[in-house]
Amino acid sequence: MKDRPSRATGRPTLAQVAARAGVSQITASRALRSIATVDPQLATRVHDAAKALAYVPNPAARTLASARSHSILVLVPALSNHLFIETLEAIQDVLRPRGFEVLIGNYHYRQDEEEELIRNYLSHQPCGILLTGFNRSETAARLLANAGVPCVYMMELRQEEGIVCVGFSQEAAGAKVAEHLLSRGRRKLAFVGAQLDARVLQRRDGYQQAIARAGLPPAFEIMTPEPSSVELGGDLFNRLLKEHPNTDGIFFCNDDLAFGASFEALRKGVAIPEQISVVGFNDLPGAGQMVPRLTSVRTPRATIGQHAASSLLSLLCGETPEVTALDLGFKLMVRESS
Amino acid sequence: MKDRPSRATGRPTLAQVAARAGVSQITASRALRSIATVDPQLATRVHDAAKALAYVPNPAARTLASARSHSILVLVPALSNHLFIETLEAIQDVLRPRGFEVLIGNYHYRQDEEEELIRNYLSHQPCGILLTGFNRSETAARLLANAGVPCVYMMELRQEEGIVCVGFSQEAAGAKVAEHLLSRGRRKLAFVGAQLDARVLQRRDGYQQAIARAGLPPAFEIMTPEPSSVELGGDLFNRLLKEHPNTDGIFFCNDDLAFGASFEALRKGVAIPEQISVVGFNDLPGAGQMVPRLTSVRTPRATIGQHAASSLLSLLCGETPEVTALDLGFKLMVRESS
DNA sequence: CGACTTTGAGATAGCGCTACCTTATTAATC
DNA sequence: GATTAATAAGGTAGCGCTATCTCAAAGTCG
Numbered sequence: 261m262k263d264r265p266s267r268a269t270g271r272p273t274l275a276q277v278a279a280r281a282g283v284s285q286i287t288a289s290r291a292l293r294s295i296a297t298v299d300p301q302l303a304t305r306v307h308d309a310a311k312a313l314a315y316v317p318n319p320a321a322r323t324l325a326s327a328r329s330h331s332i333l334v335l336v337p338a339l340s341n342h343l344f345i346e347t348l349e350a351i352q353d354v355l356r357p358r359g360f361e362v363l364i365g366n367y368h369y370r371q372d373e374e375e376e377l378i379r380n381y382l383s384h385q386p387c388g389i390l391l392t393g394f395n396r397s398e399t400a401a402r403l404l405a406n407a408g409v410p411c412v413y414m415m416e417l418r419q420e421e422g423i424v425c426v427g428f429s430q431e432a433a434g435a436k437v438a439e440h441l442l443s444r445g446r447r448k449l450a451f452v453g454a455q456l457d458a459r460v461l462q463r464r465d466g467y468q469q470a471i472a473r474a475g476l477p478p479a480f481e482i483m484t485p486e487p488s489s490v491e492l493g494g495d496l497f498n499r500l501l502k503e504h505p506n507t508d509g510i511f512f513c514n515d516d517l518a519f520g521a522s523f524e525a526l527r528k529g530v531a532i533p534e535q536i537s538v539v540g541f542n543d544l545p546g547a548g549q550m551v552p553r554l555t556s557v558r559t560p561r562a563t564i565g566q567h568a569a570s571s572l573l574s575l576l577c578g579e580t581p582e583v584t585a586l587d588l589g590f591k592l593m594v595r596e597s598s
Numbered sequence: 599m600k601d602r603p604s605r606a607t608g609r610p611t612l613a614q615v616a617a618r619a620g621v622s623q624i625t626a627s628r629a630l631r632s633i634a635t636v637d638p639q640l641a642t643r644v645h646d647a648a649k650a651l652a653y654v655p656n657p658a659a660r661t662l663a664s665a666r667s668h669s670i671l672v673l674v675p676a677l678s679n680h681l682f683i684e685t686l687e688a689i690q691d692v693l694r695p696r697g698f699e700v701l702i703g704n705y706h707y708r709q710d711e712e713e714e715l716i717r718n719y720l721s722h723q724p725c726g727i728l729l730t731g732f733n734r735s736e737t738a739a740r741l742l743a744n745a746g747v748p749c750v751y752m753m754e755l756r757q758e759e760g761i762v763c764v765g766f767s768q769e770a771a772g773a774k775v776a777e778h779l780l781s782r783g784r785r786k787l788a789f790v791g792a793q794l795d796a797r798v799l800q801r802r803d804g805y806q807q808a809i810a811r812a813g814l815p816p817a818f819e820i821m822t823p824e825p826s827s828v829e830l831g832g833d834l835f836n837r838l839l840k841e842h843p844n845t846d847g848i849f850f851c852n853d854d855l856a857f858g859a860s861f862e863a864l865r866k867g868v869a870i871p872e873q874i875s876v877v878g879f880n881d882l883p884g885a886g887q888m889v890p891r892l893t894s895v896r897t898p899r900a901t902i903g904q905h906a907a908s909s910l911l912s913l914l915c916g917e918t919p920e921v922t923a924l925d926l927g928f929k930l931m932v933r934e935s936s
Numbered sequence: 937c938g939a940c941t942t943t944g945a946g947a948t949a950g951c952g953c954t955a956c957c958t959t960a961t962t963a964a965t966c
Numbered sequence: 967g968a969t970t971a972a973t974a975a976g977g978t979a980g981c982g983c984t985a986t987c988t989c990a991a992a993g994t995c996g
Binding site: 283284287290297298299302323324325327 | 943944945946947948950951952953
């Protein structure tokens with residue numbers, strides 16, 4: 261048994277820790293991984309030795325030997341949206357302290373890119389994957405299934421055997437917005453959506469259904485696949501005013517669009533909320549400072565990240581959560597704009 | 599020589615590729631890594647075999663054997679700031695197609711957290727590191743130096759032997775803002791800064807120096823270490839108006855603060871730019887849509903990421919760039935607010 | 937109380953690659 | 967034409983860990 265520092269990094273190896281603790285290498289390995297079958301007294305000796313040598317395990321060696329890394333892949337459709345940043349941060353706050361490394365994959369709302377990322381990152385043998393929603397290519401889904409890596413889905417809910425997900429009902433949120441606008445006496449409603457991912461469409465559906473339930477004609481829809489931006493919000497608002505000048509309530513699929521619309525309204529002298537009520541989505545920082553302060557749906561994005569990460573940890577321990585579809589709800593923040 | 603699929607992933611191994619190509623494993627390895635000493639004809643055979651088997655190298659094995667991974671660590675002070683997201687995206691656009699994996703470390707503007715991230719990620723033996731600015735703990739700097747990993751510094755410039763950096767002069771940008779406000783006839787200037795990192799202070803210095811050069815008294819400063827936010831911008835603006843009601847020009851250290859101030863001004867009826875000129879920094883998306891449209895300094899954050907990544911790649915090839923401090927400049931976007 | 941299980945520790949053998957050394961082949965030099 | 971130098975391929979031996987098997991010691995039961 262050799263016990264010398266690592267060739268490359270010059271850092272101590274497990275063999276050195278074992279030698280110092282006076283145990284075999286494999287016992288040291290087990291002790292450091294907190295595997296039950298090691299005597300507590302020996303385990304303490306090993307931990308002391310590791311601390312004294314400032315031992316840090318070599319992740320590559322660990323991954324090669326065990327065929328599973330300690331990294332967790334998180335796939336999000338965008339980083340430019342503050343929404344996912346907060347989710348990511350919450351995930352990291354849970355996983356990093358427990359010794360997991362978080363790999364971030366941004367697929368820019370593109371299925372082919374997501375597929376490519378999955379293909380690439382699977383070669384790193386992640387021990388778990390966090391995914392956004394359920395809408396992905398057949399191939400991507402098959403890759404995930406074949407890999408046999410535990411997955412947790414975020415943002416959307418689905419009651420299905422073997423699927424663990426954390427989110428809220430996008431439909432219910434859309435419905436809530438419709439009910440709010442109706443309660444304000446608005447009757448000529450519109451929906452403005454961009455970057456039409458599954459969740460935007462679900463919100464739209466919930467919104468329209470609530471309007472239908474109230475016995476009103478469907479909301480006019482302006483939808484574009486372009487990426488959302490403040491600027492686009494202004495453009496779509498102008499288009500809406502031109503096509504349907506008597507609109508009195510608008511649900512924007514996200515706050516960025518609503519911000520842009522608000523600026524245009526200020527500029528054109530369109531009175532919000534007197535002439536038109538405006539509601540956004542996500543309650544991004546800044547929504548409460550807008551002029552007028554923007555009504556928006558606060559989504560539990562940080563909490564979703566936190567619970568998704570925790571659920572994944574449970575799965576890694578072999579536990580099966582009793583609640584497989586965790587609904588964290590949402591909150592309509594009513595402000596001046598409606 | 600065994601040539602069977604990987605135990606864990608079931609995926610083909612290098613041995614299989616070699617067998618199929620009728621060469622030794624090491625030759626296959628060299629061919630796939632494009633090492634010159636292999637016959638072009640053999641190399642083609644190897645590449646064909648790899649393609650036929652859909653071979654993907656095992657990064658853990660590669661890292662363990664070569665004591666160097668194919669991952670590049672990028673350390674940024676925040677993800678919540680759109681600025682760094684754009685830089686990150688540009689970095690990934692350069693590095694991912696070349697087979698490098700990008701590891702993102704967010705240290706939340708905290709030196710101790712940066713140090714911890716460096717310590718942690720060095721165990722993954724990254725082949726290069728991209729850092730933000732030069733301001734870090736002694737320990738962090740020593741860790742980096744000892745690791746012997748090529749580094750490129752972003753956002754700030756420093757002419758120093760052996761340091762490769764890509765950015766722009768924060769001082770010059772600050773000075774440019776001062777000159778612009780002075781050219782608009784503003785004489786009672788202020789500087790409002792939050793999240794006081796080195797770059798904010800450099801902008802402030804440049805701003806004050808330009809004011810001094812014009813023979814005017816220094817700008818009044820409101821500075822707070824709190825994280826920047828739209829809301830904070832409004833608060834600091836109100837504080838400034840109370841303490842120095844005759845201020846006629848404000849340089850906000852970033853756009854978020856300027857946004858918040860603009861909203862407060864609208865709400866209070868403070869006329870921008872008639873009563874006070876306002877200038878932001880970074881020219882975030884939305885600055886051009888604000889009411890009034892915000893004058894801001896457009897920073898080359900995407901280009902910085904792109905060039906920093908390219909420079910790092912050069913260093914990895916053993917090349918030494920002739921320009922070690924690449925100044926990408928900036929552009930003052932003059933709009934309605936000034 | 938002897939056969940059986942349980943438990944904790946160690947020895948061994950890789951994981952899938954690449955560094956390094958060695959050998960075979962060809963080119964270059966006097 | 968013998969010696970040296972350059973070049974290209976292969977053999978071998980790990981990288982630093984963990985899975986798996988083995989074995990001794992201690993507990994359990996009818």
